[in-house]
Amino acid sequence: MLQCILFVFYLYRYKEYFDPVxxxxxxxxxxxxxxxxxxxxxxxxxxxxxxVGFLDWLIPDVPRKLEVKIKRENFVARACxxxxxxxxxxxxxxxxxxxxxxxxxxxxxCESVNRSRNSNT
Numbered sequence: 268m269l270q271c272i273l274f275v276f277y278l279y280r281y282k283e284y285f286d287p288v289x290x291x292x293x294x295x296x297x298x299x300x301x302x303x304x305x306x307x308x309x310x311x312x313x314x315x316x317x318x319v320g321f322l323d324w325l326i327p328d329v330p331r332k333l334e335v336k337i338k339r340e341n342f343v344a345r346a347c348x349x350x351x352x353x354x355x356x357x358x359x360x361x362x363x364x365x366x367x368x369x370x371x372x373x374x375x376x377c378e379s380v381n382r383s384r385n386s387n388t
Contacts, residue, residue, distance in 0.1 A: 329337075
C-alpha cells in the first residue's frame with residue numbers, strides 16, 4: 268500500500284518549475300514564463316498609455332461652442348480697448364469727465380466710451 272501511494276505521489280507530482288535533482292534550481296521553463304509575464308506587463312502598460320493618450324487627443328478639453336464664445340469675447344474686448352485707446356489719444360482735454368477712473372486716464376472702460384459717444388450725439 269505504501270509503495271502504491273509513493274508511486275502515485277511521484278507520478279502526479281507538480282514539478283513547480285524546479286529541476287528534479289539537487290540543488291533544485293529553477294529550470295529554463297520558469298525563466299521563460301517569467302520573461303513572458305514581464306513582457307505582457309510592459310506591453311499592456313504601453314497599450315494603456317497610448318490608448319489614454321489617443322482618447323485625450325480625440326476628446327477636446329473645451330467644447331467647441333464654448334471655445335467660439337471665448338474667442339468672440341476676446342475679440343470684443345480687444346475692439347473695445349482699441350476704440351478706448353483711439354478716443355483717449357485724440358485729445359485728453361476735450362473728453363467729458365467720466366465716473367470710472369480719473370478724467371485724465373488714458374484707458375477708459377467700454378461703458379465710458381459708449382457713454383461719451385452717446386452724450387456727444
